[in-house]
Amino acid sequence: MKFAKVFQQVLTEEEIPEDWKDRAIQYKKLKKRINKVVEELENIGISKDEVKFNYNLEMIKSEIHPHLQIKISPFQKNLIVDKLNELNYQYEINPLKIEEIDNDSISIKSAINPFDDSKPFYELKISLLEDTKFFQILYDEIEDLNKFKTEKEAEISNKVELIANEVSHVTIPKMKRTDLYVWREIFQYYIENEIFFSTIERKAGIVDINQSKKRFIKFLKNIEDSKIIEKFHQKDSIIAFNKFKKLNFQILKISNYQNFNMIAVTKILKKFDKQTQLTSSKTIFPKLILINNEINILNGSIAKDICFIISTKLLTIVPQIDDYLCPICCSIAYKPIRLKCGHLFCIRCLVKLRRRNEDKCPLCRNECLLSLTSEDLDIAQMNYMKMYFPKEVREKEIENSREILEEQHVIDPNAKACVIM
Ligand SMILES: [Zn+2]
Numbered sequence: 001m002k003f004a005k006v007f008q009q010v011l012t013e014e015e016i017p018e019d020w021k022d023r024a025i026q027y028k029k030l031k032k033r034i035n036k037v038v039e040e041l042e043n044i045g046i047s048k049d050e051v052k053f054n055y056n057l058e059m060i061k062s063e064i065h066p067h068l069q070i071k072i073s074p075f076q077k078n079l080i081v082d083k084l085n086e087l088n089y090q091y092e093i094n095p096l097k098i099e100e101i102d103n104d105s106i107s108i109k110s111a112i113n114p115f116d117d118s119k120p121f122y123e124l125k126i127s128l129l130e131d132t133k134f135f136q137i138l139y140d141e142i143e144d145l146n147k148f149k150t151e152k153e154a155e156i157s158n159k160v161e162l163i164a165n166e167v168s169h170v171t172i173p174k175m176k177r178t179d180l181y182v183w184r185e186i187f188q189y190y191i192e193n194e195i196f197f198s199t200i201e202r203k204a205g206i207v208d209i210n211q212s213k214k215r216f217i218k219f220l221k222n223i224e225d226s227k228i229i230e231k232f233h234q235k236d237s238i239i240a241f242n243k244f245k246k247l248n249f250q251i252l253k254i255s256n257y258q259n260f261n262m263i264a265v266t267k268i269l270k271k272f273d274k275q276t277q278l279t280s281s282k283t284i285f286p287k288l289i290l291i292n293n294e295i296n297i298l299n300g301s302i303a304k305d306i307c308f309i310i311s312t313k314l315l316t317i318v319p320q321i322d323d324y325l326c327p328i329c330c331s332i333a334y335k336p337i338r339l340k341c342g343h344l345f346c347i348r349c350l351v352k353l354r355r356r357n358e359d360k361c362p363l364c365r366n367e368c369l370l371s372l373t374s375e376d377l378d379i380a381q382m383n384y385m386k387m388y389f390p391k392e393v394r395e396k397e398i399e400n401s402r403e404i405l406e407e408q409h410v411i412d413p414n415a416k417a418c419v420i421m
């Protein structure tokens, strides 16, 4: 199926809002514009089979100025210049310097022309009208899509903040019937599925839109299979979750829309090159808009920016256990000791290290174990863990006392009995 049709179908079937449709790349219109460029070249009498092209685009105050530089023989000069005068075109013509005349630029037709042999070549610089229009339309559409991206990002950012606010109200740690653990599990599924942005893949970065869709569906299936929603205590949690779900669908829709617009830009430039033979536009045009536009549609992804907003503003509301693990025992680093080097471990693991006469931090090999005192206990961190991970802290405390009992038992078999008594 032709791309124009596919593009149209996506805009219709994916229930793209009308105002988005209006802002999409006008692929069909641009395609017709290409025909006009071809016509213009024909009218002037310039064809790639006969002359050597050098094509360039310049940007002056958000206006695109294409230049066509062609090397021509005196014979061609007469024909083309006459035509340009007749059509009222602006042009510049200069004789080429001897060193600029390379044999490659002598086309077959001019080489066999008897007028050519003894005379130098000329360089003709013209600004065409139709290609200026084509690129200006394309540029303006891309600019508008960048604006669209900024608008949508702001809109989504606001929605994320609202949801974050709602989630923070239902996950207050000491609150009766808090949904802290339920939301933690939901966010854990969300993080694990890496819906919009990948960190573990070899090609870490933006996830392809179709992948994102699949991953989001997998996330929803995780939620359904785990029956986690039934565990919510607060009605507001259900409302917030539905908003979160809707928000993700919206991000997917925007990403898909942006993706198809990007494809449309690439395809239309390819078509332009193929039909006009002004082959440099494919690389020159993207470069041109890159200079003027750091986050341009050909490069930037809305998913990446939104993913960042979700990670920093929403997911951080409910801390994940992974960020509070002791690197030695891989369970919660309770009671936490912060070494001079900055690394954090649980007190049990450090006590064990000291018993083995270790004096270095296991992570950075800094010699900071010897100087440890009870003052190195990170009280603020300890209270934070107690508040946000009460279950894990309780488990760790039970485990610690069990370990202490076992040790005492090894040292003194009667000790256990004593303690129990
Ligand atoms: Zn530990």
Ligand SMILES: [Zn+2]
Pocket: 339, 341, 342, 343, 361, 362, 363, 364, 365, 366
């Ligand atoms: Zn260290």
